[in-house]
Each structure stands twice: as structure tokens, then as C-alpha cells.
């Protein structure tokens with residue numbers, strides 16, 4: 553099995569299969585720095601990234617935005633001085649899809665990217 557970040561995203565569809573309760577623990581194990589949170593009854597993945605200043609936070613934000621645009625699957629991004637909060641979930645499917653785990657893993661890779 554390929555690492556999460558190397559796996560392919562599927563098209564975002566309202567009827568896309570959400571991650572089952574059985575699949576969730578193994579997928580979460582592969583992205584240990586991310587926290588499952590439930591908002592408005594919708595399970596999401598969230599991580600806060602820390603930076604030295606706003607400029608670095610904004611550059612990271614733009615890198616995450618670029619990988620989201622590449623696959624047509626987008627996070628919520630809160631960019632503040634020294635911090636970026638990234639939240640992934642499948643809007644139309646109203647929950648967590650495998651895509652969200654793939655994109656969380658790819659988001660982590662943007663930390664090293666310059």
C-alpha cells in the first residue's frame with residue numbers, strides 16, 4: 553500500500569463513501585499530528601501549524617492552497633500571525649472521505665517545501 557500522500561484523490565461527490573468507523577483508527581494512525589473534530593455534526597480533521605511570523609504562515613497557506621487546487625479538494629484555512637489552522641473534510645459528502653486523509657498527509661509535506 554502506497555503512503556497516504558502518494559495515493560490518488562477521487563472526485564468530490566455528495567454520494568462519495570465516507571470513511572467507516574472501522575477504517576478511521578488506521579487512517580488516523582497514519583496522520584498522527586491531526587485531530588478528528590466534530591463541528592455541526594460533521595467529522596473533520598484539524599491541525600494547527602506554527603510559524604515564526606505572518607509571512608511564513610502565508611507562504612505555507614499558499615502552498616496548501618495550490619495542492620488543493622491541483623486536485624479540486626479544498627480545506628478550510630485560517631491564517632494568523634505565526635499560525636495556520638488547516639481543517640479537511642468533504643463538504644458535499646458531509647464528513648470524512650479518504651481524500652481528506654490523503655490531503656492531510658500532503659499538507660504535512662508542505663512544511664518541508666520551500
Ligand SMILES: C[C@H](O)[C@H](O)[C@H]1CNC2=NC(N)=NC(=O)C2=N1
Nearest residue numbers: 564624625626641642643644645
Ligand atoms: C465544484 C467543485 O469541484 C466542488 O464543489 C468541490 C470543490 N472542493 C471541495 N472540497 C472539499 N473539501 N469538499 C468538497 O465537497 C469539494 N467539492
